[in-house]
Amino acid sequence: MEFSERLDSLATKVKNQATAIGTEEATKNAFVMPFISTILGYDVFDPLEVVPEFTADVGTKKGEKVDYAIMRDGEVQILIECKPSMGALKIEHASQLFRYFSVTNARIAILTNGVVWEFYTDLDAPNRMDAKPFLVLDLLDIDETLIHEIQKLSKESFDLDSIISAAEELKYIGALKREIAAQFREPTDEWIKFFATRVLEGSYTQKVRQQFTTLVSKAGQQFLTERVNERLKTALGVSGITHTASAPAPASAEVAEADLDRDTEIETTLEELEGYQIVKAIACGEVKPQRVTHRDAKSYFAVLLDDNNRKPVARLHFNGKQKYLGLLDEEKVERRHALEELDEIYAHADSIREAVRRYKD
Template sequence: MEFSERLDALATKVKNQATAIGTEEATKNAFVMPFISTILGYDVFDPLEVVPEFTADVGTKKGEKIDYAIMRDGEVQILIECKPSMGPLKIEHASQLFRYFSVTNARIAVLTNGVAWHFYTDLDAPNRMDAKPFLVLDLLDIDETLIPEIQKLSKESFDLDSIISAAEELKYIGALKREIAGQFREPTDDWIKFFTSRVYEGAFTQKVRQQFTGLVRKAALQFLTERVNDRLKTALGVSGITQVVEPTAMPSAEVAEADLDRDTEIETTLEELEGYQIVKAIACGEVKPQRVTHRDAKSYFAVLIDDNNRKPVARLHFNGRQKYLGLLDEDKTETRHPINDLDEIYDHADSIRDAVRRYRG
């Protein structure tokens, strides 16, 4: 099995089991040890390769332990600190990593909850672990560009010099990508003003700022979902001619003012589009992807077959504090299932497929 295939297999396991893992020990057994063994290729039962509960007294701190130390040629190369899978990762969780990093030969430190993996090194000061990771791997949303870098840490392809030399670029590219993603989710005033000034010739007043906040967010989300759909079509080998409609230019303030009067009460969010893509990915096992469409409304975001309201697959109720996935039976009676994370949609994959099968003909 190829490296990327092993990573995908572990990612599938994480998606299916993450909500059932509640303790740090369970996280180690279910996710961390498989990552060390199947992804990085080290023998977790060989103390010459992997030392659990690694101890190295640091100053007045005696008997503190790091969850795992990965060894090569008798030297510590990678330190791993684990947290429960359902908990967020914060730099405050890495205090022991900071201390151990400075007194061992390790150049790589890892903080993980089994789902997210934060990789650190010492770019800012020699032998002192950086406060920010140079690489962030999320097994629920794998960035394929990072796979070759992760592979460099595996036993078979270990290339520490290469990954250290690339770490600075990885650090800033990763940070920039996360910042861009944040702007897609919730654009800042600077982001809104930047794009508004490119298409609107009038003064950037408070009214204009308020109106363009919604327009910029919608434009960004539409751009994102179009790119996702293009990638999905390419991955699934969907052929066909796509009609390209050139956007109308905004040559004057009067044209822009006309756009400001459009109804903006219905707001499609990034979460709704991400939820739609999950439902669509599940549905594509039963029908061609171009048949799966969506419509947004004030009260819910609908996923449909053939863009037909009489062929509903699911409804995403994401406008309130509690999110719900609405599933409909053969009589179109809806049952709402509370979800706290979008990945919980996968728990209802069978019901989604059943709904799609009703309209497969």
């Protein structure tokens, strides 16, 4: 299994089990040890590779422990501190990592709750752990651009020099992306003023600020939607199609074009393909992505398991003014749910996963 596939598999497990894990010990067993073993490739039962409850007395602090130390050639290379999966990570949780980082040979420290993994090094001062991570991996929302960098820390591909040299760029790019995302979600006064003063004729007053708070947020969302639509149009080789909801692009242009050419009397729209991608993303919590397929028909767009009409996951009724998501029960009786926006499909995630579970074995 490829590195990215192993990461996706663990991510699926985390999505399904994160809310059921309540303690730090359970987090270690369910998520952290599998990450060390299946993702990074180290033997968690070999003390020459992984030392649990690693101890290195620091000054007056005696007997304090770091949850795991990953060893290479008898030297500590990576320190890992764990917290319960239900809790948010805070830099205050890394006190042991700070102390141990300065008295071991470790150049990488990881703070994790099993879901989010924060990777630290010593960019700001030698042998002193930075206060901010250079890389953040969220298993509930994996940034594919980071996969190659994480693989450099695996036993098979360990390349410490390469990841340290890339750490500064990763640190600032990651921080900028998170800040930009935060501004799109909830723009700050500085962000609002920055754009308002560039398009506004006149003084920037309190009334203007209130007006542009809504306008900047709306413009940001529309900008993202338009960029997604442009990517879809480019991938599909079509133009002149407009819609308002956004979703991940199809996996490849070739697949999308083949789908569009399946039947010349059937018009497959971008909204149908976007809806399919949402249903597929939900279904992938139960099965591998390649098992979720679709077939378009004149009356509805079907999402199927294993390309089998006897295994309907959902039906998209998008040909009329009102859009509907069709879900079938165990007796294959369909119930339609009206949709105003494609994102509303996520509200039916449990029913979609239940349908997949009925057929997947």
